[in-house]
Amino acid sequence: MRSALTIGEFAAMTHLSVRTLRRYHEAGLLEPASVDPATGYRYYTAEQIPTAQVIHRLRELDVPLAEVRSILATDDPHRRAEVIAGHVRRLEAELDRTRAAVASLRRLLNPEPPDIAVELRSLPRRTVAAVTGHVTIEKSLAWYDDAMAELDAEFPTAERTGPPGGQYANELFTLGAGSMTVYRPVREPRRSGRIEVVELAAADLAVAVHAGPHDDLDVTYGRLGNWVVTHALTVDGPVHETYLVGPRDTAQADEWRTEIGWPVFRVAPTVDGESDREIRTAR
Incomplete structure (x- = not known):
């Protein structure tokens, strides 16, 4: 044969x-x-x-x-498995980026709803427990997960007084690397490991709520940015995000709600003098 x-x-x-x-x-x-x-x-x-x-x-x-x-x-099966697993993780990350890009593109091509509700809000100074670092945009999600896990471990539910949030320097988006601060409002902030006690500065923001998965969060950013340049004066300062409902609360992505706050010049009081908070809609 x-x-x-x-x-x-x-x-x-x-x-x-x-x-x-x-x-x-x-x-x-x-x-x-x-x-x-x-x-x-x-x-x-x-x-x-x-x-x-x-x-x-x-x-x-x-x-x-x-x-x-x-x-x-290599004759080492464990080493072979490690090399293959490493590549699979890279493929999964690329797949996640592809899915996010597709979701964003679909929403841009078929905007629903076409309008965005924007609230002008003044935030007072607040003292929070926070983790801050200089991060590249590629590693920002992993860094956020690690920082939030550290905050959650140090401050259980009974000590928390509000939803977590983050402040992100403009350089993170414009240069691909910049300062990130994630925080939790708690009854008695304290230092521990990377966690510091941080006083957040007062800020005037144009706030919009992004509903659903974070894949097309950039679309809401774009619509809010369009509203700001049309109706307000922007000021230097970090973008604010507040995670009203997120992956740490539920696996149902449709239930996620993320507030995005864009720094703006303080809005004058309304005619009746009640408040400087307004609800507007961008079209």
Whole structure:
């Protein structure tokens, strides 16, 4: 019985093209069992089929050639699993970014509702327990999760006096890295680990509520920003977010509610003198 397989036969059995097999040979990923010195024909064996299939699957997952080579070269199954798991995590992160972009694009193309309610609000000084750091935009979600977990562990539900919030420097969005502060209002703020006692400055904000998942949070940012440049005067200062209902409260994303506060110049009192709070709608 003939044991050697021609490159065409091997290609049919592994669903790898002849061209791909040649490229893998040149890259040192999958060398033929033998090469005819006279003709240069490549020959493979049936025992190489599983290896070829592993390479095929890894490449379908866009694992770089260098990582494929590393996986094949190690005899340690745990090390192989670690390398593959690391790439899967990167793919999952890319998938999350793709889903968020699709959700945002759908809302931009089919805005529902077309209007946004904006409230002009004055916030007093507040003393909170907070974690602050200089973070890149790519690592901001992971940093936020870690900081909030630290705050939650230190201040159980009975000590909390309001929903958590965050303040984000403009540089985080304009330069891709900047200061982030996440905080919880609590009865008696105290230092612990990275947690500090922070006094938040008074601020006048144009506030809108984003309903639902955070995938298209940028759309609400854009609509609120459009309202601000049309109806108010912006001032320097961090963007405020308040997480009225979020992932830490419920897994039902449709129930999430996030307040976005854009710093503006203080609004004059209304004619009746009651308040400087107004509800307006941007179209």
